[in-house]
Amino acid sequence: MLTSEEKEQFNLILEEIGKSVDITPIQYEAAVTSYKAVGSWLSDKTSSLAPYLPEILPQGGFLLGTMVRPIGENDELDIDLVCRLTGKQQEWTQYDLKEKVGDRLKDNAKYKKMLDDEKRRCWTLQYAESSKFHMDILPSLVGAGYKIIFEKAFSALGSDASGLAIRITDNEEINYRSEKNPDYWPKSNPFGYAIWFNERASLALRKAMSLNENIQPVPANTEEKLPLQRAIQILKRHRDLMFDGDENRPISIIITTLAARAYKKETSLIDTLIGILNQMRDLIEDRFDPRTGEYIKWIPNPINLEENFADKWAETPQKKTNFYKWLDAVQRDFDILFKTSGVPQIAEKLKELLGEKAVTEAFSALGKNALASREKKNFFMEKETGILKTSIASSTGMPVKNHNFHGQDDSAA
Numbered sequence: 001m002l003t004s005e006e007k008e009q010f011n012l013i014l015e016e017i018g019k020s021v022d023i024t025p026i027q028y029e030a031a032v033t034s035y036k037a038v039g040s041w042l043s044d045k046t047s048s049l050a051p052y053l054p055e056i057l058p059q060g061g062f063l064l065g066t067m068v069r070p071i072g073e074n075d076e077l078d079i080d081l082v083c084r085l086t087g088k089q090q091e092w093t094q095y096d097l098k099e100k101v102g103d104r105l106k107d108n109a110k111y112k113k114m115l116d117d118e119k120r121r122c123w124t125l126q127y128a129e130s131s132k133f134h135m136d137i138l139p140s141l142v143g144a145g146y147k148i149i150f151e152k153a154f155s156a157l158g159s160d161a162s163g164l165a166i167r168i169t170d171n172e173e174i175n176y177r178s179e180k181n182p183d184y185w186p187k188s189n190p191f192g193y194a195i196w197f198n199e200r201a202s203l204a205l206r207k208a209m210s211l212n213e214n215i216q217p218v219p220a221n222t223e224e225k226l227p228l229q230r231a232i233q234i235l236k237r238h239r240d241l242m243f244d245g246d247e248n249r250p251i252s253i254i255i256t257t258l259a260a261r262a263y264k265k266e267t268s269l270i271d272t273l274i275g276i277l278n279q280m281r282d283l284i285e286d287r288f289d290p291r292t293g294e295y296i297k298w299i300p301n302p303i304n305l306e307e308n309f310a311d312k313w314a315e316t317p318q319k320k321t322n323f324y325k326w327l328d329a330v331q332r333d334f335d336i337l338f339k340t341s342g343v344p345q346i347a348e349k350l351k352e353l354l355g356e357k358a359v360t361e362a363f364s365a366l367g368k369n370a371l372a373s374r375e376k377k378n379f380f381m382e383k384e385t386g387i388l389k390t391s392i393a394s395s396t397g398m399p400v401k402n403h404n405f406h407g408q409d410d411s412a413a
Helices: 005-021 023-042 058-066 094-106 111-112 144-152 191-200 227-242 252-260 269-283 317-337 342-352 358-376
Strands: 055-058 077-086 123-126 133-142 166-167 207-212 217-219 283-288 294-298 304-308 381-384 397-399
Touching: 005 269, 005 342, 005 358, 023 055, 023 077, 023 094, 023 133, 055 058, 058 191, 058 252, 077 094, 077 144, 094 111, 094 123, 094 133, 111 123, 111 294, 123 283, 123 342, 123 358, 144 191, 144 227, 191 227, 191 269, 227 252, 227 269, 227 317, 227 342, 269 317, 317 342
Parallel strands: 077 133
Antiparallel strands: 055 077, 123 133, 133 166, 207 217, 283 294, 381 397
């Protein structure tokens, strides 16, 4: 059982690591600028799509505020976007809708060069190597009254998100080139999921996202994150380091969903992590599948309980194996971490779990923060425990030497 002082120390460290793995303000602004430009091109009055009021909106980790930087210096951010069209021509199928979006992108010489191979559900724009990101654009269809429902749903916590479902394109569907009635197209609800996540993450009516003047969901672009957001970033970084480059690694939507369901509104990062890790496994269901006569693992979509986020586990057993391998590892690793004492020892263990670069950056930032706090005479170390504290309330405390968080104090330099 960790003492309150030990929890304070781990909170300081893990929060700073979370900042180190978060996308940078420059990356954020570059992505927003880029997808707004795409949206402007699709909706321009000269566009063949203009009558259908196309909009580009973020989804996934970018919208939820849980994205993490890639581990490799040359790896790219994957920005997931939705291209939302209001209405279509009666004869359009999924194929037609997707082609119309692709054709409009190809009308722009710049975007035509950037278009990557067509994916199952989306078009991908591959930005220059210097940008280090690509954007997956999912064509989708909504009804005429959707925007009113959308505005109401994002205006307050506790809103019903079921009406935010969209119809999408999927070239592996049997009716991809034939079905004209969108009621029979695949359905998704990324914005409903975002509202559900916001409900789970929020503390005392704080919101994880806001609305801009055009009633679009905008991810919070600040260093401060809610405990659930930060915990998910740390879990995803552990996953990335363990399965770097493995296409069968645990997927983010499963980690995010289980973590959000396990979250009990803890107000500190360390309590959030401990609570999530203790509960995630128990939230995976076993359901009987009448098609196979066997029980399968089921992780329900909280917005559509009949959708199973673990549906690929049956057809690709390695995905299931890897998820449980990761879950065993992350529970064991953090259990060991939280039993580790001493700043240098904690730093070394964290480098194993979350990567040397991110941890080094975090401890460097902590060192600078400690120096600034000491100058204000409010950063102390407990004599008995050697635990860093940010309060001078204890009479047993002593001022911290100019420690650089690498096992050496400035006086020895």
